[in-house]
Amino acid sequence: MGKIKVARYTEPTPPRRTIREDLMRVLMTDLSDLFSGKTGPVDDTTPIADGGDAGLSEELIVDTTRLAEDMIRDAVRERATDIHIDPQSVGSRIRLRVDGRVIDTAVLNEMQTHRLVNQVKTLADIDPVKTFAPEDARLTYELDGNLIDIRVTIVPCVTGEKIAIRLLDPQRVSSNITSLGLNHDAESELKDWLAGVSGLFLVTGPTGSGKTTLLYALLHEIRKHQRSIVTIEDPVEYQIDGITQVQVDTRHGLTFAQGLRTMLRLDPDYLMLGEVRDAESARSAIDASISGRALMSTMHARDAVSTLSALRNWGATDLEIAVSLSVVVAARLVRRLCENCRQECPVTDEQKKWLAAMGVPSPKKNFTSPGCPSCKNLGYLGRTGVFETWRLDESDYDLILTGVDEHSMRKHLARKKHRTLVHDAMDKVEAGITSLAELQSLGDVGGGGR
Numbered sequence: 025m026g027k028i029k030v031a032r033y034t035e036p037t038p039p040r041r042t043i044r045e046d047l048m049r050v051l052m053t054d055l056s057d058l059f060s061g062k063t064g065p066v067d068d069t070t071p072i073a074d075g076g077d078a079g080l081s082e083e084l085i086v087d088t089t090r091l092a093e094d095m096i097r098d099a100v101r102e103r104a105t106d107i108h109i110d111p112q113s114v115g116s117r118i119r120l121r122v123d124g125r126v127i128d129t130a131v132l133n134e135m136q137t138h139r140l141v142n143q144v145k146t147l148a149d150i151d152p153v154k155t156f157a158p159e160d161a162r163l164t165y166e167l168d169g170n171l172i173d174i175r176v177t178i179v180p181c182v183t184g185e186k187i188a189i190r191l192l193d194p195q196r197v198s199s200n201i202t203s204l205g206l207n208h209d210a211e212s213e214l215k216d217w218l219a220g221v222s223g224l225f226l227v228t229g230p231t232g233s234g235k236t237t238l239l240y241a242l243l244h245e246i247r248k249h250q251r252s253i254v255t256i257e258d259p260v261e262y263q264i265d266g267i268t269q270v271q272v273d274t275r276h277g278l279t280f281a282q283g284l285r286t287m288l289r290l291d292p293d294y295l296m297l298g299e300v301r302d303a304e305s306a307r308s309a310i311d312a313s314i315s316g317r318a319l320m321s322t323m324h325a326r327d328a329v330s331t332l333s334a335l336r337n338w339g340a341t342d343l344e345i346a347v348s349l350s351v352v353v354a355a356r357l358v359r360r361l362c363e364n365c366r367q368e369c370p371v372t373d374e375q376k377k378w379l380a381a382m383g384v385p386s387p388k389k390n391f392t393s394p395g396c397p398s399c400k401n402l403g404y405l406g407r408t409g410v411f412e413t414w415r416l417d418e419s420d421y422d423l424i425l426t427g428v429d430e431h432s433m434r435k436h437l438a439r440k441k442h443r444t445l446v447h448d449a450m451d452k453v454e455a456g457i458t459s460l461a462e463l464q465s466l467g468d469v470g471g472g473g474r
């Protein structure tokens with residue numbers, strides 16, 4: 025477990041130099057002058073913080089954690105979820121992950137890299153001496169009045185130290201489930217389930233598919249119902265008031281399984297297990313949900329039905345699955361087309377072939393966004409979820425008890441007009457929320473989803 029500290033940020037006087045340049049606009053610009061503090065992007069009306077009043081030399085001011093802080097501020101403004109400082113043979117490259125894509129933002133020389141790396145280490149309370157083993161630190165950082173949880177990971181590489189900074193903005197997850205992109209039916213199904221208390225609720229998808237965001241949004245939803253909620257996570261990504269959150273600590277014997285046993289003694293209405301990822305956690309999840317608790321968790325699985333094989337592979341019997349499995353939501357995140365420059369466009373022949381290969385009819389409409397100033401010429405702005413919600417019913421349980429394979433289960437669901445990821449994705453293409461091109465780049469929305 026990383027260190028936790030709260031760094032207080034207060035606006036200093038005299039006015040500080042900040043990186044006012046938009047990082048996105050200076051793509052791949054060499055920021056050498058800017059970071060060296062010699063010709064920073066200071067507008068002429070701002071007095072330079074030459075330390076006159078404060079009695080500090082310029083060098084001292086530059087050597088505080090200011091560069092790191094400015095970098096974090098820029099990243100937050102650009103809605104980035106991660107900052108990467110990638111060492112190169114000389115200097116480094118700064119990249120931001122925005123809407124799931126990594127965007128190059130700056131190239132730093134060796135001196136600037138050295139400073140920035142040291143500042144990040146100072147901020148994270150990590151020993152500034154060059155590290156030879158991976159280091160991990162967690163801190164809550166107050167930036168311009170907002171608290172941001174930050175996780176800093178430093179890994180020594182051949183070319184230097186690679187730093188990854190994950191920005192966990194609590195405001196991003198406090199959104200209610202309506203804003204995630206769930207359609208009306210799926211949403212009312214989820215709320216329905218939340219009202220009752222039993223069974224296993226799984227959110228599936230690959231890494232970065234919005235599983236955790238959805239789970240946290242559900243926790244927020246449940247919290248409104250005055251229920252007792254206990255979570256066990258590895259690591260705790262977002263701290264939520266009013267919820268008991270326990271972090272896995274294997275060094276001290278606190279595994280998912282051990283944690284779950286302890287959690288049951290805390291008399292929870294809802295249990296949340298960070299991830300079902302092996303036989304042990306699957307066993308714990310099933311045992312807890314069979315004992316009459318509502319247990320929510322995430323799992324790596326391609327679509328809703330794929331959870332059957334995953335659970336079986338981890339040793340769950342068909343009877344246990346039928347008794348415990350209540351709701352499965354498969355999730356993906358897609359980028360939203362920029363509404364400012366969005367325009368209708370035809371479905372290309374190649375896209376028609378791609379859809380036909382999956383057995384999916386072409387959407388009636390398709391859109392594209394060529395890019396404009398408001399989307400910084402990316403064509404996309406923000407992301408939304410694509411979902412498949414499977415609330416199991418008696419006919420599904422009967423089939424599971426016969427040991428049904430995934431293929432037959434999908435055919436059974438198709439006969440019941442079950443809506444898969446592809447159906448939801450196509451609705452969002454026709455509505456101009458996302459594009460076929462985006463779905464193609466994602467690759468697996470169609471896979472197994474029919």
Ligand SMILES: [Zn+2]
Pocket residue numbers: 362363364365366393394395396397398399400401403404
């Ligand atoms: Zn645009």
